[in-house]
Amino acid sequence: MHRHSTGQIMQQSQLSSGDVIADRRADYAKMLDEGGEPDAAAELMEQALELTPGxxxxxxxxxxxxxxxxxxxxxxxxxxxxxxxxPEDIFGASLKLALLDGSNTPDRPASRYVERLFDDYAARFETSLVERLDYSVPQKLAALVAATGRKYSLAVDLGCGTGLLGPEIRAYAGRLEGYDLSQKMLAKAGEKTIYDHLARADLSLAPEGSGVFADGADHRADLVTAADVLMYLGDLESTFAIVDRLASSGADFAFSVEDAGEGDGFHLAPSLRYAHTEAYVRSLCRRCGFEIVETVKTTIRMDGAKPVAGILFIARR
Known part of the structure; x- marks a missing residue:
């Protein structure tokens, strides 16, 4: 993810094999790989796995x-x-397989994979994203929200992460709720004391099971946001079903996607994030009764030395 590959982030938390010798070989293999010798690293890992095949x-x-x-x-x-x-696929192996062997791309990654990814990343998330990767989606989305000239009674920030968007939109909302899959991300968001309510939610599930409606009624929000979230979901049907249930009449929905270019769907990128086409997003908006007020095509972050193209949307119900 981001400047580091997803695999590199996952490795930092990979559990011990339970065998001291296997662990030692695995540690040495990691050093060889980081030193530019993946062949030698693989050989040592094979030896480690002979000791711990499970x-x-x-x-x-x-x-x-x-x-x-x-x-x-x-x-x-x-x-x-x-x-x-x-089988829970906490390492995202199914995503790697889809890229390597052309097998069917999963409609969305396993929830356990996304949760583990962000739990692992929580402590250094903001430093990596904002300082190193020139990440500016919260400011750019907030500018779209500000341009409406509206004051919202309740804003719901879906996939709030460590709460980067919260401070940017706090002034426009009477009440601000944040939801995320990662408890460690939510803990970081809580430290900011910006949100009135924070809770765990899974945006890949149907509204009933998502966790977003545990503490409130349907159609309660006049602003829903999702900053740099949808690229971890692939198929956005469930997320739009949640937004459909959350949004009141006249509500605004401000969100970003990675730009998949032409076409009408989404695809899995080598970064293990999903990119979505503008046509796909527009069709989902139409089905939920949202009219797109404005779109902004922009660089949303750097990935290595390459800019990642994205689209920011604000849509009104």
């Missing part, structure tokens, strides 16, 4: 080393093994 995290690491060494077929085998040992 270590899902180890198989994921082996797969990434093989992939970096250009051994795609054997990387696919190791990702498949990871998935067998980890």
């Amino acid at each position: 270590w899902a995290a180890g198989w994921y690491r082996l797969a990434t080393y093989r992939e970096r060494a250009g051994k795609v077929e054997s990387a696919i085998e190791a990702f498949l093994k990871t998935l067998t040992l980890d």
